[in-house]
Amino acid sequence: MSGLAPANTAVPVDEQAVDRRSALLRAAAPVLTDLTERIGDAPYGVILSDRDSRVVDIQARARPLHREFDGLGAVFGGVFLEETTGTNSIATAHELRSGVAVRGEEHYLDRFKHLSCYGHPIFHPITRRLLGVVDITCRTADDSPLLAALVQRAVRDIEERALADSPRSRRRVFEAFTLATTGHDRAVLALAGDLVLSNSAAADLVAPADHHLLAQLTAGAGPVRLTLQSGSEVSVLARRVGDGADGTVYEFRRIDVPSRAEGTAGTGPVYIGGGPGTGRTTAARTALSAPVTEFDGAAAATDPQAWLRALALADPARPLLVEDIDRLPTDCATRLLGVVDRPAGLVLTGPVASVLEGAAAALAAACARHVDLLPLADRRTELADLATGMLRRLPGGDRVRLTPSALAALAAQDWPGELHELRSVLSSTLRSRSAGDLTVSDLPERYRVSPQRRDLGPLERAEHDAIVAALHAAGGNKARAAAALGISRTTLYSRLRSLRIG
The missing domain is CATH 3.30.450.40 (GAF domain)
Incomplete structure (x- = not known):
């Protein structure tokens, strides 16, 4: 060429x-x-x-x-x-x-x-x-x-x-940044003129548009609560480096803000919509204070009369959770419409509201608040927190740590199996390494994808996967992989760089 x-x-x-x-x-x-x-x-x-x-x-x-x-x-x-x-x-x-x-x-x-x-x-x-x-x-x-x-x-x-040989001020900033990130998982960012240092946690959290806001903080004044461009609530501790003219190191701690579903019991019905495996049940139970009375739409489809009798006998002082309203028979959905303003609280779950029809659509429309749970593949910025929290709940998960490269590889996946698939991958990874850092090589083989794959279009993604498969089959030998693909090594190197295949 x-x-x-x-x-x-x-x-x-x-x-x-x-x-x-x-x-x-x-x-x-x-x-x-x-x-x-x-x-x-x-x-x-x-x-x-x-x-x-x-x-x-x-x-x-x-x-x-x-x-x-x-x-x-x-x-x-x-x-x-x-x-x-x-x-x-x-x-x-x-x-x-x-x-x-x-x-x-x-x-x-x-x-x-x-x-x-x-x-x-x-x-x-x-x-x-x-x-x-x-x-x-x-x-x-x-x-x-x-x-x-x-x-x-x-x-x-x-x-x-x-x-x-670097200017002394920049060395001091680098040393302060290294000290702040050593042995900790917290997000750390350093700003010094045109120099920006960031660990992976801060890169996921802080956008360039936030830098101006951070520069206004007074160092040494203690943690300050801020809302970042992403909408994340954080506590920020700013520390000046050297005499204050060298730069500033910022340490971030996320502040857990109740989701839109939380705290809604007793304030009107809530509809939580999303695909299977997106965490609808977990979000619904979080929205209601225990104890709750739970009903399943699938059970209503099997025996509508028994389901209606159980609904009539439900304790009026306890909030209701009704799952999969899209599977409710019409008479069950109609009866439920009569109790949507239940003082104790009502939360309904099902697919995204836009696909509902008939009485189920009327039920969702009667809910004062809606919470839409996106597919896991569209919650890339949340995946690190989701995976880390899920790992800690698994047996032995408190003895390991997901490295930034492993989290990046997980974030690159399509996750057709949603949270169930993520849990399965983490469980499998724990079986390969029971202590220490979990790296990309510890993940099941099909999940060791280059982190940028999620940003590719359909044709580029197909090309990416074909090259990765050829490299794997060739044992990493680029000359053999290029020959198998019918392209020159120069072209292969060009595509490796363009598709960011590591």
Whole structure:
């Protein structure tokens, strides 16, 4: 697609665009020099590229390797993007934002196929922006699996130096944010000028539109109650960092606000509508103070006369809960219409009111208040709380914790089985790990979906699922997966990035 053929030999060079005094070079130069010293005269070369995938440093003690790099275009300012050099550890690590090993024939350009290279991206510890890529390259005959560990260690050291090289005020904000999030599940957000740090709990809770509201809070004044853009009620504790000019760290605690169904007993009839498994019964019982008298529409359909006699004998001092009113025979629904203003309270459940017909529709219309329970797939922002609460109620659930990545994977599901399906998944996950953190790999296999799948359209979702299935069948080997799908590896990488398949 980029006009690049395997036989191409020219690598574009943009030496003038390289910043020779960049923060990346300041952080990386001592680390790469030390790495080169440790490698010694062994035939390995170390290459550093910047955020635009331009080579900014090359180090190798072995002179023949230096000459070989020159012949391959691995020179200062050389542009190693996939569209200019195809698959290799610099370009592909830059594209995928993850570490890669590219060996021999896995390279796209013919002239690289006698090499093995290991690349790993560098991210700024505070901003999480891509800074560049570190690569170790050697001839395939000299390949060693230990090279991947060397590259990763070098990247960690560079990132630590990048943090130390950051303005002192930003380091203080980062340290305060890290301290606030360590060992706690609460939502934490830090604001410092154009810098925003957020853990996953805060990302789900706080919208960018809330930042201006948070900036008005007085630090040190104790928790303040706020209503966020999402409608969530929270208690916010603001703490200034440093002398107050560095930034502010905010800690959030959700405030449980009674749902629309709660507290309605005795104030008029309530209709709770939703699909099977959306939690209608739980919401209805929450709306009524115990003890209650419960009636089932399905039972009325089986024996209407017995159901009517039981209704007539119901204690007038106790609230009524009538479930599945869409299954009530007409005479039962009509009789129920006569007691909708029952002083003790009445709550009815069934499907969404818009699909009701006849006497059942009249019953729902007679209710002063309606509560609509959305399908679980449309309650993505609530899923973390729902899953965590449900997990705690399961045997042994208090000994485990759902990690943000696992919660994100769960939130990506369609949940045709609603809450029953979620409970089944959590129970199955508990059987695979009874203590500690539950990660994506602990979930049943079909639920280990990339978190962005829920945002895709039908065609993209089908493409997503086909690629995931091909990768799984190929054991993660992208070359085999691309061949099975009938596409090139470059196209596969492009779709992986576009569809955000991790």
